[in-house]
Amino acid sequence: MGDPLRHTRIAQLAGSPRRRYYTGADLRRAVAVEDLRAMAHRRMPRFVLEYLEGGAEEEASLARDRLAFGDWRFMPRQLVDVSARSLACELLGRRSALPLVIAPTGLNGLFREGGDLMLARAAAAAGVPYVQSTMSNDRMEDVARTPGLRHWWQLYVFGGEEVWQSLVQRADACGCEALVLTTNAQIFGNREWSRRTRAGPARPSAATVLDAALHPRWIAATLLRKRGLPVFRNVIDFVPRERRGFFETAHWIREQQPESLDWRLVERIRLRWPRPFLLKGLLHPEDVRRAVDAGVDGIVLSSHGGRQLDQTIAPLDLLAEAVGIARGRVPIHLAGGVRRGTDLLKALALGATSAWVARAPLYGLCAGGEAGVQRALEILGQEAFDAMGLLGAASLDELGPGLIRRV
Template identity: 60%
Template sequence: MAHKRLPRFALEYLEGGAEDEAALLGERRAFADWRFLPRTLVDVSGRTLATSILGQSAAMPLVASPTGLNGILHAHGDCLLAQASQQADIPFVQSTMSNDTMEEVARAAPGVRHWWQLYVFGGDEIWQELLRRAERAGCEALVLTTNAQIFGDREWQRRNQIGNARLSASAALESLTHPLWFAENPLSLGLPKFANIIDFVPKDQRSFFAASNWVRAHQPTSLSWDTVAKIRQRWNKPFILKGILCPDDVRRALDSGADGIVLSSHGGRQLDWTVAPLDLLPVAREIVGEKIALYMSGGVRRGTDLLKACALGADAVWVGRALLYGLCAAGAAGAARALAIIKAEALDAMGLLGANRIEELGPHLLAHAGRVA
């Protein structure tokens, strides 16, 4: 449904990775390499996915991952994703590059577990103001993305744009062949704005493409663990580092004051040929023990993926694209449907695996392909 509705440039934004897209493909292959060792004759009549995320109950070990530019996928996409997350009883992480303000999201989904994802750009006063607003908006946690200070090489984007200013003629014309998307988005609302950060952008750079490029150009390559310390000092609620993919960084995160980390390649859109987050999970769990929360994102499409990640050590998975397909297809109802599909698949798979609770999952229920014990 999403493929039918979206124009090519928006669909490639949703699905594309960096360069050869090896990291993107590797994330799916990593799940394929792990096989279940199902137990039979187990009473599985009491199955539940209920768990705790950052000390609060959640219906399943899943977090709606931060995704930017949702406004090109569906009008007010951020608010709709928050509503779907609230309905599913899971946390929703809103991106700095979202198109609805954090205040609008808070009003649209009152009671949702609202987390704020931070990109550092410009001067310190910008992230400090965003933290103040997140606090006032009732955001429960802060998520610092650590691996996006240099923009990944995304060839599909160059195909669809003329420089950094506008869509190519072919991409613009092709978008007209999707009348429902065109009527609901650019025709009625114009191109979306980066509503949370637009006031920090020079007035002559506030168009859709220009603002995106301005922020990208002002993300400091000097981001370091010293920056993490400064942000940790300013934020008194749960603090999570997203984008960790190296065991040494996992160790450093333990000393940074972070409450959790997310193993993530940024959806395969940054450095290509990185290790799949799933493959790093057992090593990361051994390092952190139970000291901080351990999450992973990348390649999660089904309920069985969720179970594999939890069995290998994840406290929860973060899901982006799977929810966005639902959003593109049918707004909040579509995103809620995507979450319901993942949940139903996971519950059925737990029964077939011989487990009743998330706590029962572990590496003893998995075998790596070709090495069945």
């Protein structure tokens, strides 16, 4: 991730003034996502942080997701009346308060018991969609009952045909607004730093267990609430009885993901789904072209948060080209590295319809549950709103490539 303190160093002389992110318990005192991140680091055990933060191998894809934003700079316009500006937009034909989506993340129960429900409630309060992962811990039927939620379902294909068919049917019955098929995780990424916390494929090391035992707040917010590690409630019925422990299930499902997933199966899944269908995980212009020709309802450029193939380009590196290929026919969304309102604005200026955020809301979840997620969304929204004014754009239509330059 480069140097996490880099943006505090330029104004410091030999460490003076001394600067530290906020790590206390008052969410209002978290002024940036980075504070929520520091709060999360203080509260979570090491193996949870490795799961949350880590990428594959050299973590070059992970770093690029963030660093790509630094390659673009704004050229702000002056003397523009921005007193009535708005970030409101349309996502899948419906009004959204912000062009932001909470990206699907699995294992949220590891951060907090009820983590998926907390993310869903915070998304509903902020007026943005929440994409629930196949590897989530709260039942999709329970999440679907969240008042005012725009509930999207993210599908992983694993096991036999009956698995995806049943998940798609359930998502339909739940009234999920969109189906998001993730394409880049059929082979599990080589997340070495996570592996180093384990003694075997599905067994934490003694040091990991000891470190977790030294985090009583985490134990209270997760293990004690459910008398153990979280359960993958949406898929557990497909898992053999002897493999139903937390680590065992995660490992078993990875073994069951067919490496044969291709465009033919995508087409079959799409035919089963009555509402908008999005593909997530594309990073090649030809795949963008193919998805556009296939008539999908949205494309999410993503390196899976740098957790799958290492040494990839960042979604931001492909964004302008992908938007050019889609030519307004299919919305292009970006997932990866968004931690600031300015990151969101850069993605929008390059033509993205929305930015999907995973780690930013998860830092909030770790820092303070549902209120922490709300705080993360509030910070991102406020930063984007302020920066938009400083940039001299009153609406999203005015946010175009003319306001940004690659340096």
